[in-house]
Amino acid sequence: RSLPMELSEKRGVENNGFVQNETFEDKETDTSSQGEMPEKCSVDVDPMAVEETVLKPYAGMPKEVLLQFSSQPCYRVTREILFWLIIAGSIALVCATITIIALSPKCLDWWQAGPIYQIYPRSFKDSNVDGNGDLKGIQEKLDHITYLNIKTIWITSFFKSPLKDLGYGAEDFYDIDPIFGCMKDFENLLVAIHDKGLKMIMDFIPNHTSDKHRWFQLSRNRTGKYTDYYIWQDCTQAAGSVTPPNNWVSVFGGSSWQFDDVRKQCYLHQFGKEQPDLNFRNPAVQQEIHDIIKFWLGKGVDGFGFGTVKFLLEATHLRDEPPVNNPGSSTAYSQLYHDYTTTQVGLHDIVRSFRQAINEFSREPGRYRFMGTDDNEKEDIEATMMYYGTSFIQEADFPFNFNLINMKNLSGNSVFEAVNSWMKNMPAGKWPNWAVGSPNAARISTRIGKEYINVMNMLLLTLPGTPITYYGEEIGMENIASGNVSEEHVNSGPVATLPEKSPMQWDGSVNAGFTEGNSSWLPVNSNYQSVNVEMQSAWANSTLGLYRALTSLRNDELPLNRGWMCHIWNDSNVFVYVRELDGLDRVFMMVLNFGQESAVNLKAIVPNLPCEAVIRLSTRFSNAGKVVNTKLIKTEKGEGLVLEYKTAEPVHTMEAFQGKCFVAEKACYSKAFNLLYKNC
Helix, strand or coil: CCCCEEEECCCCCCCCCCCCCCCCCCCCCCCCCCCCCCCCCCCEHHHHHHHHHHHCCCCCCCCHHHHHCCCHHHHHHHHHHHHHHHHHHHHHHHHHHHHHHHHCCCCCCCCCCEEEEEHHHCCCCCCCCCCCEEEEEEEEHHHHHHHHHCCCEEEECCCCCCCCCCHHCCCCEEECCCCCCHHHHHHHHEEEEEECEEEEEEEEEECCCCCHHHHHHHHHCHHHHHHHHCCEECCCEEEEEECCCCCCCCCCCCCCCEEEECEEEEECCCCCCCCCCCCCHHHHHHHHHHHHHHHHHCCCCEEEEEEHHCCCCCCCCCCCCCCCCCCCCCCHHHHCCCHHHHHHHCCCHHHHHHHHHHHCCCCCCCCCCCEEEEEECCHHHHHHHHHHHHCCCCCCCCCCCCCCCCCCCCCCCHHHHHHHHHHCCCCCCCCEEECCCCCCCCHHHHHHCCCHHHHHHHHHHHHCCCCEEEHHHHHCCCCCCHHHHHHHHHCCCCCCCCCCCHHCCCCCCCCHHHHCCCCEEEEEECCCCCHHHHHCCCCCCCCCHHHHHHHHHHCCCCHHHCCCCEEEEEECCCEEEEEECCCCCCEEEEECCCCCCCEEEEEEEECCCCCEEEEEEEHHHHHCEEEEEEECEEEECCCCEEEEEEEEHHHHHHHHHHHCCCCCCEEEEEEECEEEEECC
16 A cells, blocks of 8 residues: 655655655744645655665765665674785785794805806906907907806906016006006906806905005005014025024015015015015004905905915914924924914914904895915814804905815715714804816816716815815816917916916817917817817806806706705715705715716615615716616716605605704795795
């Protein structure tokens, strides 16, 4: 049924869609002012429709209407549930972020993440046909560095120098030697290096200067503060001979004291007589070195390799150093114990001051500056480890490791001893490094035989830590014959370490593509037509091809990048170790032959080892991808295998191998979240 409702022009029910439940009050109507009342009419209206029209929310409601609906239970409860869900989700997200940050291991820094490539600039590439490598030449060949999957370049000394001792005695620490170019060339090279995402470390020998340096000229004339910039002592001269203050001997042999006709005293030189030692007990000298460090960091270099640091201080009492064997006159460096001329008390305070100067430039995010030290304490590994600093006082990021270069003979046992010596003595939480070549050591092919070049590179690039490659080792370069080296090649510098500094062999053209000039500062090795970058780039089964495959594997595989290293076995022929990561079931095992043909049953040594493993890489390229039986793994002379297998029980968790496993920057892998964490 319909209910009749009377409507009139002045009095009636208004359906106002913008106001809900409005109270309508009866108003008095002035009937006296009205004319005839309109006729009443009846309209049928559905009351349910009227109710729905009034109460149902609709789009575009004004604030007043919306507020009335928001107070209704069905809307209020829903709103509160959504609010608290958002709050809970935000808290969970913040907690998860904090947890991930807290549990995440420290990311590897740039100097840890890949190999360092060491360049002797005079021998890398000549850009101006004068026969000498230079900074522009390095810039021309940066694509070779990226081709090797290398991220850091270490350039040896290029300071202005008379080139005595091959440029390690600087005449001006603030300038580039003209033989290498000018400061603009350096700046352009540094920009190009950074544009390619690379980093640059430079050599710095703070122990001494050239005798041509301005400081020395002022010191020998006793000018102002420079009077004591060097180590001067009275000495007697009679009948053309000099009686030095003591028996100290220079590294190159002969007395480490040289009489100066201008000052009428002797100055100390622990290296060549043209390289007087600075007096680091003078605070002004230390400040000069700090200023030099800051100058080059300000230019944008990414770090320093400090050389000869153990020579920075000498004992002030000037006592004779004890002889190794019989007392008497000593002229060779090896004939004395150098108790008073190396690693003196206070040395590490000076090294730490270098670090503090460097750290002033490491505060910018992503611009950490590296510091390495070279002391080469062959017989005193503990003295070398002191350059790491302590848990609270930082010194070098690492002292350069020459254990693999200093081996007296090659065997699986000797390689194990070289590796184990470093790893077991390295302070907890520190980062190792390895080198198999340097500007001051014979090349691998010459030192131990060309049949071992590939297996040595495999060792270098699969050990934990930072590998350091000396230019040319990636193609297996050899020393040039000593008979081809003479004083005329080096401006009367020492000849002993020249054969390993021969020009880089780029291709099979004249002078191996090193220079377009008629000659090079040192002769190119006669094998350059068969051992060069161009030829090996086109040949996958080459030393260069293996080197690239190893650097790629290292970059791609977490266990090789930052995992555990566990020693499995060594004998006179082979050295075997694994690289593994907590949480990852994939393991890499290296079987490296440094002796003669060998067969080893690794299954008997590691009982839980799978019966089969796949050859991921091999120095015998045709073996890659093959499956080997772990009960009988055969290797030929100089052969290296990178085996891959899966296991639920990694070696570093086995009780039998406790004490044989090492890890730096420990990390664990979560397969569920595909991320690394540190508490495992």
